[in-house]
Amino acid sequence: MHDLLSKFDGFIAEHSGLLATGVRDPFGVVMERVLSPTRAIINGRDTMLVGTYNYMGMTFDPDVIAAGKQALEDYGAGSTGSRVLNGTFTPHLGVENALKEFYGTTSAIVFSTGYQANLGMVSTLAGKGDYIILDADSHASIYDGCKLSNAEVVRFRHNNVADLDKRLGRLPADAGKLVVLEGVYSMLGDIAPLQELVAVAKRHGAMVLVDEAHAMGFFGQHGRGVYEELGLEADVDFVVGTFSKSVGTVGGFAVSNHPKFEILRLLCNPYRFTASLPPAVAATAEASVRKLMVADEKRANLWAVSRALHGGLKAAGFQMATETPESAIIAVLLPDQISTVAMWHQLLEHGIYCNMSRPPATPAGIFLLRCSLSAAHTLDDVTEIVSRFVAARASLG
Numbered sequence: 374m375h376d377l378l379s380k381f382d383g384f385i386a387e388h389s390g391l392l393a394t395g396v397r398d399p400f401g402v403v404m405e406r407v408l409s410p411t412r413a414i415i416n417g418r419d420t421m422l423v424g425t426y427n428y429m430g431m432t433f434d435p436d437v438i439a440a441g442k443q444a445l446e447d448y449g450a451g452s453t454g455s456r457v458l459n460g461t462f463t464p465h466l467g468v469e470n471a472l473k474e475f476y477g478t479t480s481a482i483v484f485s486t487g488y489q490a491n492l493g494m495v496s497t498l499a500g501k502g503d504y505i506i507l508d509a510d511s512h513a514s515i516y517d518g519c520k521l522s523n524a525e526v527v528r529f530r531h532n533n534v535a536d537l538d539k540r541l542g543r544l545p546a547d548a549g550k551l552v553v554l555e556g557v558y559s560m561l562g563d564i565a566p567l568q569e570l571v572a573v574a575k576r577h578g579a580m581v582l583v584d585e586a587h588a589m590g591f592f593g594q595h596g597r598g599v600y601e602e603l604g605l606e607a608d609v610d611f612v613v614g615t616f617s618k619s620v621g622t623v624g625g626f627a628v629s630n631h632p633k634f635e636i637l638r639l640l641c642n643p644y645r646f647t648a649s650l651p652p653a654v655a656a657t658a659e660a661s662v663r664k665l666m667v668a669d670e671k672r673a674n675l676w677a678v679s680r681a682l683h684g685g686l687k688a689a690g691f692q693m694a695t696e697t698p699e700s701a702i703i704a705v706l707l708p709d710q711i712s713t714v715a716m717w718h719q720l721l722e723h724g725i726y727c728n729m730s731r732p733p734a735t736p737a738g739i740f741l742l743r744c745s746l747s748a749a750h751t752l753d754d755v756t757e758i759v760s761r762f763v764a765a766r767a768s769l770g
């Protein structure tokens with residue numbers, strides 16, 4: 374028998390070699406208890422969370438929890454079915470209506486995860502004979518959507534307007550084209566020059582999908598994302614998002630004003646061939662989305678702490694992934710895996726949890742300690758985070 378797992382031997386050796394240096398496993402962290410959106414017990418210790426996607430701090434919102442509890446009582450633990458058969462419950466329509474109001478669109482379709490939303494949208498919109506043109510740093514769910522589609526796939530250099538223009542220019546003028554972009558890129562926390570990218574896409578007759586997973590809630594007047602902030606609502610054809618970040622639960626969605634959008638429900642495999650979200654999750658998502666419509670204070674605080682953390686770490690001599698704070702993801706660059714994991718481990722010992730990110734999740738072979746902040750953090754928390762980064766570095770010598 375050929376052992377199909379033997380192809381992972383190199384990876385197994387690398388991972389065990391890393392753990393043999395005495396560090397904790399950065400991919401095996403357990404939250405033993407969660408105290409708030411910003412604190413949890415990890416390894417028996419009260420730890421500040423600086424590596425969640427709980428941007429708007431909604432996970433412990435009392436109205437969100439109450440809505441979930443009520444729906445759990447009313448509808449039970451799960452839907453046991455697809456949205457197109459027995460899996461559509463009143464809370465699924467409730468959250469789709471809330472999304473339509475939040476985004477000001479005529480349609481909203483909810484998927485079971487953000488991953489499935491990208492998988493489904495990209496693979497269903499672009500079929501045989503069409504082209505998908507995507508940023509090289511796109512999320513894995515976008516790449517997997519490309520694999521699932523029968524379309525031709527063309528990559529352009531990250532955030533490079535001229536390269537997008539050049540590659541679109543080589544494609545047949547009358548072919549169907551979908552340009553896929555992200556508002557905020559999740560590894561470095563940098564934002565896309567959407568005005569220029571979308572203008573180029575439109576000039577070449579392409580439709581545009583923007584994944585605003587890391588921007589929902591705090592970019593744009595209504596928190597719709599970078600495309601709203603840059604005044605592109607009339608030009609972006611499809612917006613994809615997730616409930617697993619600013620909304621504080623789990624699930625994914627796509628919204629659009631396209632008059633034929635609703636037909637996707639009957640054609641999109643990652644929507645129709647999987648069970649729908651538990652109704653209690655849909656109810657928590659609806660409550661959260663409605664509260665995010667009036668979250669100006671949270672939004673302002675998230676920006677204040679993000680700017681303060683970027684400024685504080687930079688002043689302390691850390692090499693930042695972006696010159697200025699562009700989003701709530703504040704990433705620190707490190708030279709290699711050993712030093713990144715050692716620092717990550719020391720931070721945990723100092724009561725700070727952030728993300729350790731490495732290729733293939735990161736672009737261009739880089740290693741990162743990725744902080745992501747929440748509206749529930751305070752400026753005092755930021756002072757504490759910076760001083761613990763400095764102390765962790767000192768303890769590594």
Ligand SMILES: Cc1ncc(COP(=O)(O)O)c(C=O)c1O
Nearest residue numbers: 486487488512559586615617624
């Ligand atoms: C840009 C982007 N899109 C989509 C997703 C998938 O979202 P979900 O966690 O809801 O599956 C992520 C998750 O990290 C992401 O970063």
